[in-house]
Amino acid sequence: MRKPGLRGKLYLGLFFLLFFFSVLIYSMVARIMREALLEENRNRGISIAANLAARAAEPILTLDFLSLKNLVDEVARLNDDISYGFILGRDGEVLVHTFKGGFPVEMKGANTVGNRQQFSRRLLDTGEALVYDYAAPVTIGGERIGTVRVGLLRTRVETAISRLLRIVFLITGIVTLAVGFVGAVLANSVTRRIKLLQQSAEKVVRGDLDIHTAPTLRENCWEVMHCDNIRCQAYGKFYHRCWYLAGTLCASCIAGDYATKIETCRHCAVYKKSAGDEIQSLAESFDYMTLSLKERMEELQDAEKTMREQRMLLKTILDATPEFVYLQDCQGKYQAVNRAFCHLLGKEEDQIIGKFDHDLYPPDRAERNIEENEEVLRSGTLLEKQEAIESGSGYRWCHVMRMPVRSPEGTITGILWSGRDITALKEMEARMVQARKMESVGQLAAGVAHEINTPLGIILGYAQVLLEEIPEDDQRHQDLEIINRQGEICRRIVADLLKFSRWSKSTYSFFDPNEVVEEVVSVMEHTFNLDRVTIRCLLDPLLPGLFGDRDKFKQVLVNLLNNAHDAIGKDGRICVTTFFEAASGELVMTVSDTGQGIPREDQGRIFDPFFTTKPVDKGTGLGLSVSYGIIQEHGGRITVESPPGADHACDKAMDRGAAFLIHLPISPRRTEDPEKLIERRSAA
């Protein structure tokens, strides 16, 4: 069965309450009235009997039958519900009676009264009616001289009782109907408005805050006050009462919200005229609460939007920064992290937030973090150090700072950890050390070469002199040939050393790089072909001229081609490409091969002096170093890819070989005079 609503409950309750109390009142009133009437009737019978007894005393004494007869007749005549009356003498003899046609014999003994009793009542059934028979003694000075008997018709009393009960029933019914009607009207008024409130509340729950629960007024505040100030917040608000609204502009209004102004408003004519009962006040309050809620919601949404934007901004900043950042609370729980730190740990953000150090690090590292956090919390100062952190791609060197985060009150609420990746810096430092070491070696080699060059020239000079003097068929001539040839090798080595240690003066001019490439390739192609190594050139015909040292550029190209040839050995292919990279304004030349490639561990050292993987008699390890220096002298850079990228591979089908990429600026910077540039580079 469907549960009854509030209206149903009220009607049902009202109905049963009225029914219950109607029945209760009717039954109680009926009972009381019945008892009262019966009691009144009893008292009346007693009174009549006692009165008759008093009046009959002297007539009994004097045996004045006329008076006695008059007495009983008078009683019967004046009381139409008196059925009969008679008087007995001292010895119980009937003196007078009102019966017609003789005295009923059984009546005398039907009711008796003792000398000490004031009266006696018996209910007699005469066959025609029920009669209350009252007997009262007649006494004088305590001496019983007779008895009076009076009979009251009960039927008459019951008729009166029935008539009264009908009237009571009718009145109770009318009152019940009237109360029920009034109650139903009131209940309907209450439940209708409560239902409206409930529907409004449901709308609010569903998110609809544009509700109007309070009724419109016959006369609104601006009409009561004859106001036409449209700037007033209450003007035109048909569903909101002015005492709830802040910003009303009546002269009697005080500024402020409901809590501030309501006491003043209670004395206002508008309030006195418009304030309703409790339910109407509730509806008005509800409307105002909804209005306030709507405004607060809008403010909250704006604030939330701003906060979201701020959070996104902060997140963007945090994520954009290359430093690793996270925030822990005082218990060590991770509150916030940036993307770099997530990347460092190789975890997602939601895998870190809410976790502790023990959840993220090995035990020793976690313990160390906890100790450092405790130290920061205890001292309240910054903790700074460098440490190697294990990441997904191996160990990374970081410069880390662990600093306390303080609330506006100054108490420490957490710890901010910031780490900067200084692995590259560390490697640069190592290379710098190595470079300085190489520089020392170079200088040492140059000094040695310079010192050897002169005696070597003398040795070669004398060897050549002796060769001219000794016939070719002489065994010594052959020995001298060997000395001369090995001496030439030594001189080339010394020359290379001198080139490395002491730069020759560059001659800058504009030249066509493609032309240089074609020239070098044409010279070296034949030699390479002997080992079935082919050179393929893909040259950009629209390449602009290059400002630089043509010979040194050629030397670089020769070194790269030789290295490629050495890497291939036999049966391979070399690709030389040139093109102009408009975005950077640079000329890009690539020399790629299908050789054995360069191991990854060697790729960082191939430009170091004397680094070579060739046999002892094949290279000095200075070719790439020299090329590196030349390209740097021209303001460019040279890099290596092994295996080469797809854009630079000579044979895209093969995943091996190496590619050297040379980026050279086409022209000097506009602000710099080419002549000065030449001077600066020459000086360098």
Added chain:
Amino acid sequence: MWKTVLSLICLSLALLVPGCNQEEAPVKVNLAKKEQVLHKAPANVITYAYLPQYSHTVSYERHRLLVEFLRRETGYNIKQVFPDTFAQHMDMVGQGKIDISFVNPFVYVTLAKRYDSRVFASVMEGPGSSSKFRGQIICRADNPAIATLADCRGKRWIAVDPNSAAGYLYALGLFHSQGLRPEDFAEIAFAPGPGGQQEKVVLAVWAGKYDIGSIREGTLGVVRDKIDLREIRVLATTPWYPGWVYSARAGLDPKVTAAIARALFKLSATDKEQRRILDAAHITGFVPARDRDYDPIRNLASQIGIHLD
């Protein structure tokens, strides 16, 4: 909720059920069986009457025990009867309906004159146990116009009965001695209706209907319970006269009279039971009386011009 509704319905229906009728079961009476009521006069009855100076009930209360005593002592069926007025009393004596009369001396001399009644006893009463009694003239205590008997001239007078001794004749004699004649009063009225005349006089004066009243001494004590006696002033008291008498009608058997007289004289205040009889009758004792003892009454009547026959 439905349980509550059901409970309320049950409770309401329970209230509708009338309570147990605890009324008695009616006694069936057959009215058809009837008889005629007839009263036969009892034979050999000696009637005894007290002059109705008071109401019948007072007379009955005072003499009930005495009559019972006489009945018991004499063996005669003595029954008290109640004439309504002094005149009726005297008429009943004349008719032979009253055998023994207890009357005032003036009525006695009248009865003796008219019907030859014979006195055989006189009563003693009052604190002094005297065989004499007297009357009183009363007025309202707050009546400033009446201070002496002379002030009664022109006033309205109510007396007990024209045949009352203390209630009229003694007072009339007193006024006569003061020079006031019946015609000197604005009105002389007598207490109306049967019995209780003495009390009626007191109440008529108390109510202001009459200026003065004449009563037998001792009447004020009878009405003590009806009015505040402080509102009544006794203006004058008459001289003493012979007290009340018992007389027998002419023709009554002298043996009966003698038996009753003996029984009366036998009553003694020293006997506890007999004392109760005497107290009820407001009598202290009985003494023999002779007719000539009442000549002063006859003289008074003659003096004020009342003819006894």
